[in-house]
Amino acid sequence: MTTLSYPSKPVPGDRIAVVSPGSGLPGLFPRPFELGLERLRKEYGLEPVEYPTTRKMGSTPQERAADLHAAFADPDVKAVMASIGGDDQITVLPFLDRELIRANPKPFFGMSDNTNLLAYLYATGIVSYHGATVMTALGRPVAMDPLTADSLRAALFTSGPYELTAAARWNDVNRDWADPATFDAEPETRPGNGWTWVNADRVVEGRAWGGCLEILGWLLMADREIARDLGEYDGGVLLLETSEEMPSDIEVFRTLRNMGERGLLQRFSALLMGRPKTWSFERPNSPEEADRYAADQREAVLRAMRIYAPHTTIVFDVDYGHTDPQLVIPYGGLVRVDGPARRIAVTY
Structure with a gap:
């Protein structure tokens, strides 16, 4: 360990x-x-x-x-x-x-x-x-x-x-950094709907590990920086979020499925799923398309977790990763996920 x-x-x-x-x-x-x-x-x-x-x-x-x-x-x-x-x-x-x-x-x-x-x-x-x-x-x-x-x-x-707070308003639509006018006004935001909890009947406290799902997939393929003894992650809190490349729900499911087949997914007692980025310059989704993308991703995560880790506590739409605001999570530090109280605290 x-x-x-x-x-x-x-x-x-x-x-x-x-x-x-x-x-x-x-x-x-x-x-x-x-x-x-x-x-x-x-x-x-x-x-x-x-x-x-x-x-x-x-x-x-x-x-x-x-x-x-x-x-x-x-x-x-x-x-x-x-x-x-x-x-x-x-x-x-x-x-x-x-x-x-x-x-x-x-x-x-x-x-x-x-x-x-x-x-x-x-x-x-x-x-x-x-x-x-x-x-x-x-x-x-x-x-x-x-x-x-x-x-x-x-x-x-x-x-x-330090207790994390769900964003009252958030944003994932970028403006062009090459345009000086981009910096004349704050980004437009939309209302947040809080976090969505699954299996929220327990309190979990463990070390955080994970990160950007696409990068984790690459590390797994290259067999780098993954513990040989997967017991290293037992009882931990898995951090997952997706990038502006906006992987499809099928790709998200397959990556999680492969983590499950490796025996990794089921090691963690809680999963914090970052709010997905639903807009990019290459895919400027309408609000309706963005909501559909997010819903499809959530269902892909749930599908994989039902198969490999059905009892894991899951919190969706935590404000960290590629959306704004961007809460800081201690990687390897302690994270407390209190399901009954619907609270998340980290230790800095």
């Missing part, structure tokens, strides 16, 4: 590494990136430190690994945050020095393609944080969503329990 520990937290005035282990999109879209850096300075009191590949598209896996090593090894850097996700971070993992990172544990914040690093850090014994990339959460036009901002502040600077 891996022994996981929480790294020491930064304090205002400290330096925070900003890295691009997935994609160098800050080089293509500087506006949301620089807005995010400004908020790290002004709203959180942290001093961002960039690295050679932070704004570089097409950097090699070795170059990105070198930046991660530099960030973790620097004693003056107290936390590490990803600029954004990507689609090939899995190629960086073979070049990472696990002993260097284990000897220099720091809070790492990321999501999406950064599921690779989150799983890597879990296997290394380091609690990290799912959520809050610079360009998405911190670079939100006009202002950060208050739930995101408060959750990130608590994750960065505090230790102990």
